[in-house]
Amino acid sequence: MTDKPHITIDTAPSEGTQLYTIIVFSENLAGVLNLVTNVFTRRQLNIESLNVSPSGVDHIHRYTITTYTDEHTVQTLVKQLEKKIDVIQAQYFLSDEVFVMDQALYKIATARLIENREISKAIRFFDGHIVEVNATYAIVSKNGLPEETLALYRKLKSFGCILQYVSSGVVAVTKSQREELKEFLSLREEEGRQGQQLSEI
């Protein structure tokens, strides 16, 4: 018997699913990343990409997660995320509701780059930047939509020159005119102050 499960998690979109971008804000406490990813695992959702970084607000971390799913599941998902005590806010977006960016690095063999002029042409065509060259390898950097960084990867792969490839996974900001996290926090802080006043009485 080969060591391969019969049930694997689909990484490609299946019928009735779309790519959703889920933006989560949490307190910066130990273990919250586990909490967040657990919710995806329980709903049998495969995380396409995950990015965690400090947000624009002190002590609050921001998660950008993409996954293929349907609307009912994603609605349940964000509510189950928000149910976690240290998760401040979880929201889901379709691709046209967020501005996304992916950063990719491609390590390619210098010898192939020199012998095949199509490679540097492709890099220019895809607006990649060669940021390091030595006798053994060159490093190409590119940012853009995930499908663009992926397209350059496929192109370079077709030349057989790729030594390593890495993509950051998307980061995203919403296209909304409102900053809901800040609104939520100021509302909550006001409620907190009122609560304290009440308990002082």
Place this chain on the structure above:
Amino acid sequence: MKDIQLTGAEILMRALIDEGVDTLFGYPGGAIMPVYDALYDYRDRLNHILVRHEQAATHAAEGYARVSGRTGVCIVTSGPGATNTVTGVADAMVDSTPMVVITGQVGVQMLGSDAFQEIDVVDIMQPISKWAYQIRSPKDVAWAIHRAFYIAGSGRPGPVVLDFAKNAQVEKAPYEAGTIDFIRSYVPIPPTEKESITQAAALINEAKRPLVLVGQGVELGHAQHELRHFIEKAGLPAGCTLLGLSALPTAHPLNVGMLGMHGSLGSNKKTQECDVLIAVGMRFDDRITGKLSTYARQAKVIHFDIDPSEINKNVRADVAVLGDCKETLAAVTALLRPNSHDEWRESFRPYDEEERAAVIEPQVHPTAGPLRMGEVVRRVSELTGDKAVLVTDVGQNQLMAARYFRFTEPRSIVTSGGMGTMGYGLPAAIGATFGAPDRTVCVFLGDGGLQMSIQEMGTIMEQGAPVKIILLNNNYLGNVRQWQALFFSHRYSFTPMANPDYEKVAEAYHIPALTVTDRDKLDDAIRTMIATPGPFLLQAAVLEEDNVMPMCCPGHDVDDMILTC
């Protein structure tokens, strides 16, 4: 005061007292010894009940919490002590029971080194608790304890696990009294939209065939009175979930019985005929809904809940009324037109009669053959004036008790609903005697479930806990046997069980015991049990291959119930 340095263990004691804690369930061990040493000086203020297994500490804390409405507290050691609490934490999570579990942990310098009795408790507990946190510094003890109690007891209650590193127990920090009642990332009670109140009232006012589903949320929200006004004003028939059974008196004229798999025939049949389904503090578990895709498709659904993640999870709500049901029920009631729905309520009656004749009478008032579970339950209920706290284990004993015990008081049922944890009954009953010391606590168990926690007879003995233990002994793992009979061609794979002499077991623990086999001796035996101060074991030898009926078989439509098999 701020300058006085205390050990983390002593800060824990003070913080527990500041939270109003007076009862703890626990078991000592290496990594929690500094806490137990501090506890030695607080024995006059903190009553520690030494259980015989850490899992029992969690179930006792659950029983305590369920009857009292207060947060149950457990203290155990690291490693196996902590992992033994996993079942109880998960149980409290699915059944929304407020509990704080404090587990010992090795010191921070040894974390991650596979030290003796070191296990990654927070990672284990995170998915099954409301909050899990590791206390690594004495400075964090007070904050973590107060946060834990606020989280466990507010909103939709649940268990919190605090993993208390040993260095934080012995190192010193100042303690300043105070509690936490605000966490910016946590909204315990979601705001209620005014529109949802008016929409719900409008739907109910227009309804011709309304049906209310009463869940434990009514008990947790202290909304028993509000529920009664709500259903009485508009004449709304109401069924109860297993955990919601005592939220509405059994004999209330609008109570149409338990919902779901082994619920009343009428409530399940009418679920598929109602035009407006009104769920209050319940979560549409599969044991309630049967086949989800056909469940109440004809009905408009109104869902009252405090937990937004329950809305649309299993059943889509046409109107979601978020918030505290004590307030939202009252607000909707104010907008309701008085109604009685006589004809609709009358339409339940033929089903009630059918069930009574086919199932209830033979179970509760049999005239020949061995004792039946239902008659034992009903007589215990009647002879305690329908005022006792009912605790159950899991299985046929639980379902029979739920069906035939009668409730007149709120917070009177303690049972493992979502998890169905065998072994829950005995320790939960111990906890209930501490949570409701003025009430009679009756626990119904099967021979399987009793043996899963039989060591707790030691706790009962030591504490003199007045637990009235009613063992419904059928020499089988009865509920699994019933399923084997129904769905596995009577192949009784490992469900017959050899039993010890339970009277002798009880005697060894100095617990008075009696076995009853004859119908005409049942009442006397129950009276003896009630009249005997302290604990008592009443073993009833019941019909061995009895079945809990009616039954909605798994995967079937909720109104597709069998009455006999």
